[in-house]
Structure formats: C-alpha cells, structure tokens
Amino acid sequence: xxxxxxxxxxxxxxxxxxxxxxxxxxxxxxxxxxxxxxxxxxxxxxxxxxxxxxxxxxxxxxxxxxxxxxxxxxxxxxxxxxxxxxxxxxxxxxxxxxxxxxxxxxxxxxxxxxxxxxxxxxxxxx
Numbered sequence: 001x002x003x004x005x006x007x008x009x010x011x012x013x014x015x016x017x018x019x020x021x022x023x024x025x026x027x028x029x030x031x032x033x034x035x036x037x038x039x040x041x042x043x044x045x046x047x048x049x050x051x052x053x054x055x056x057x058x059x060x061x062x063x064x065x066x067x068x069x070x071x072x073x074x075x076x077x078x079x080x081x082x083x084x085x086x087x088x089x090x091x092x093x094x095x096x097x098x099x100x101x102x103x104x105x106x107x108x109x110x111x112x113x114x115x116x117x118x119x120x121x122x123x124x125x126x
Contacts, residue, residue: 003006013065013116015039017050020061022120029122031061055080057123060101064117072101072115094123 020033026094037045050069051061076097083091092100092103098121108114 008059010065010068010116013068015045016064016065016116017048017066017069020050020118020120022061022062024122028124029059030121031120033061033063036068044080049120052076054097055083055091055116057125058092058097059120059122060097061120061122064082065115068117070126072104072117072119075104076100078098093125094121095122097123 015100016102017037018034020031023030023032031051033050034046035047035049036043039045045066048066050063050066051059053072054060054073060073060076062072079092079097079100101119101121105119106113108120
C-alpha cells in the first residue's frame, strides 16, 4: 500500500446559492429564498431548495456552498431523529439549533476547515 494522500479542504465555494431573507411578523416568522445555484460564474442549477424544516418548529435557510449546507442539514436531521428516538416528547428549540450551529461553525473555522455558508435559523417555541 502506498502513502496516504494528505487531507485537503475546500478552499472556496464551488456550487453556491445567494439570497435568503427572513421576516419576523406578529404571527411568526417567514423565510424566503431564490432557487438558483451557480457553478462558479455559470447559473447552472435552477431548482435548489435552500430552506429546510428541522423538527416541528425550526427552519434553516442558507446561502453559500450547497454541499456544506447538505452536511449541516444531515447533522441537524440526525439530532432531530435522536430526539424522536428518545420518545420523551422533547424536541429541540430553534435557539438550541442556533447555538449548536454557532459552535460547530466556529470550531470548524478555527481548524481551517470552514463550512462556507451564511445561515438563517428561524422558528417558534410552542
């Protein structure tokens, strides 16, 4: 067996999405995003969903690298599934998801392997 190749990290985003907005109103919150994702400077993907529901009351919206957003969603869905598996009626709040993401993004950036996203976390407490 030959020597193992060195670990490499994304040095810049490749497939990116841009605009996500959040609005707070009297009855709750709303997120909106376009569905276009670019491959470099080419407008390539026209139906990219950049807002995901996590759990019962949290929405996550993202701009930036789409593969990193998929990684984030997988982490959060695993957390939510763990809550369901406990079967104790507890579900994480939007604030808990926000604080988790804040810590993960900071940790990965500090280790030189950032997730290239800007995120909106929105939701309501029941």
